Amino acid sequence: MRVLIIEDESLMAEALRDELLALEPQMEIMGMMGSISATLAFLEREGMPDLFFSDIELSDGLSFEIFRVLEQKAPVIFCTAYHHYALEAFQAHGIDYLLKPFDRSDIQATLDKYHQFFPQPSVSQPSEAVGRLENLLEQQFQPQSLLVYKGADIFPLQLGELALLQVGAGHVIAHTFDGRQFVVNQSMDRLASTLGNAFFRVNRQFLIHRKAISHVSPYFSRKLLVNPRIDFSEPLVISKANATNFLRWLEMG
Helix, strand or coil: EEEEEEECCCHHEEEEEHHHHHHHCCCEEEEEEEHHHHHHHHHHHHCCCCEEECCEEECEEEEEEHHCCCCCCCCEEEEECCHHHHHHHHCCCCEEEEEECCHHHHHHHHHHHHHCCCCCCCCCHHHHHHHHHHHHHHHHHHCCCCEEEEEEEEEEEEHHEEEEECCCCEEEEEEEEECEEEEEECCHHHHHHHCCCEEEEECCCEEHHHEEEEEECCCCHHEEEECCCCCCCCCCCCCHHHHHCCCCCCCHH
């Protein structure tokens, strides 16, 4: 198994290398990179590893930038001291999340997870293994509630209560199935990327829960009109370009 370590603290990188080789002496450590630029240059020369161990905060930015630009994907085990990067780690093809400081038992556990999903290490794994892995990580990192605001008060709103999100005057408004409204202190782009597959981005202004949809009607110019179960007067229009993706998503529910 070929492993690339991305870590800008040399002592930490060396310690991780030594622990990995102690656990799996047959492992090949391809290199230890300390920056985004050095990593991308190395990958262009040497090719992809079977597995990355990557710090998140590097000297020239967040390591997520590396994995966003790679056409060929390999699983990543992220190493960091911060919980708040968990969702981004999942989106960047992360299979596990090691919190610093970690010990040999932590590393062994995450290697066991890698071998469970990739029994024959390769950068091109069967789609079933990738699917199982993504389902596991989605369950692990998927938020169950959303912080919402009503005046000076802050509430945890369970996602099952959330029917629709709407971009309002400078903020996002959450509409619940029982008719309540709250302010959400997050952008619609971030909400669309973190709330999971139960929600669909209708357009730049609206995000809707699958269970909040009553039915869909044809609209002008081969667009679709979403008719919600809740009392909501503004039209929810799916563009012609997005109609096929929307219907496929609706069918999967």
